[in-house]
Amino acid sequence: MAAFVTRFAPSPTGHLHRGHAYSALSAWTAAQQARGRFILRIEDIDRIRCRPEYEAGVFEDLAWLGLSWEAPVRRQSEHMEDYGRALRELAERGLVYRCFRTRKEIAQATLSAPHGRMDAFRGGPLAAAEEARRLEAGEPFAWRLSLEAAERALGGFERLAFVEEGEGPGGERGEVRVRPELGGDVVLARKDVGVAYHLAVVVDDALQAITHVIRGQDLFEATHVQRLLQALLGLPAPVYRHHRLLMGPDGKRFAKRDRSETLRELRARGMTAARIREELGFV
Numbered sequence: 001m002a003a004f005v006t007r008f009a010p011s012p013t014g015h016l017h018r019g020h021a022y023s024a025l026s027a028w029t030a031a032q033q034a035r036g037r038f039i040l041r042i043e044d045i046d047r048i049r050c051r052p053e054y055e056a057g058v059f060e061d062l063a064w065l066g067l068s069w070e071a072p073v074r075r076q077s078e079h080m081e082d083y084g085r086a087l088r089e090l091a092e093r094g095l096v097y098r099c100f101r102t103r104k105e106i107a108q109a110t111l112s113a114p115h116g117r118m119d120a121f122r123g124g125p126l127a128a129a130e131e132a133r134r135l136e137a138g139e140p141f142a143w144r145l146s147l148e149a150a151e152r153a154l155g156g157f158e159r160l161a162f163v164e165e166g167e168g169p170g171g172e173r174g175e176v177r178v179r180p181e182l183g184g185d186v187v188l189a190r191k192d193v194g195v196a197y198h199l200a201v202v203v204d205d206a207l208q209a210i211t212h213v214i215r216g217q218d219l220f221e222a223t224h225v226q227r228l229l230q231a232l233l234g235l236p237a238p239v240y241r242h243h244r245l246l247m248g249p250d251g252k253r254f255a256k257r258d259r260s261e262t263l264r265e266l267r268a269r270g271m272t273a274a275r276i277r278e279e280l281g282f283v
Contacts, residue, residue, distance in 0.1 A: 004036025012054035040069035083195035097125035120184025166241035
């Protein structure tokens with residue numbers, strides 16, 4: 001039997017809630033059933049929002065739920081050179097370009113597209129002289145993936161796909177054709193946060209030999225650009241299992257930004273881990 005390796009990869013930008021518990025338990029249970037490996041990864045590349053106390057809370061909450069994981073735990077902030085190496089490879093092959101537009105300019109360009117609002121931004125590199133002038137002036141820029149260059153490098157996107165063993169938000173299952181246009185020319189790195197999520201996650205999944213990515217349907221669309229990056233970098237493609245999102249009494253999904261009740265708050269008011277596991281369907 002082939003090895004089964006999955007992971008739970010939270011960002012320590014707040015305390016975990018029921019939605020995180022459901023995702024972590026889904027991955028951990030799948031690993032147990034397959035007699036495989038469960039890896040915890042800390043995705044802390046957001047230097048502004050990530051905090052040590054939130055990371056400590058991740059360990060505390062997962063241990064309270066009864067989960068165990070391999071040591072040492074990989075922290076993205078300690079492996080920036082791995083992501084830089086992948087970015088340099090893409091740059092040397094002409095697959096990324098410097099984009100000097102601000103977020104406001106990107107939003108305006110998207111809204112003023114000739115056929116109405118585009119799915120995502122598409123651009124391209126500046127003329128060499130103009131780019132040199134802006135670099136000399138110290139203007140900030142982001143490295144964006146060029147879908148046009150990526151399509152040329154791969155000879156088209158028609159045969160690019162990923163395997164979905166769970167279910168996408170639209171009921172997608174089985175072999176799903178990749179649609180890179182959903183993400184457009186995504187940002188892969190910028191000065192304020194360094195490497196971006198998409199590039200870091202595909203590098204980490206390859207380095208950690210992840211065979212199955214088990215996560216919420218809110219990240220289903222991200223799979224399209226991540227599968228594209230895997231193809232461009234010659235990285236293995238995991239199998240994906242996207243699961244439903246938990247909804248609160250108000251009909252909204254649990255989220256940090258909505259101040260959803262955290263696991264530590266549930267614990268403080270006497271909720272047991274066994275009760276949470278039962279509530280979430282993990283008896």
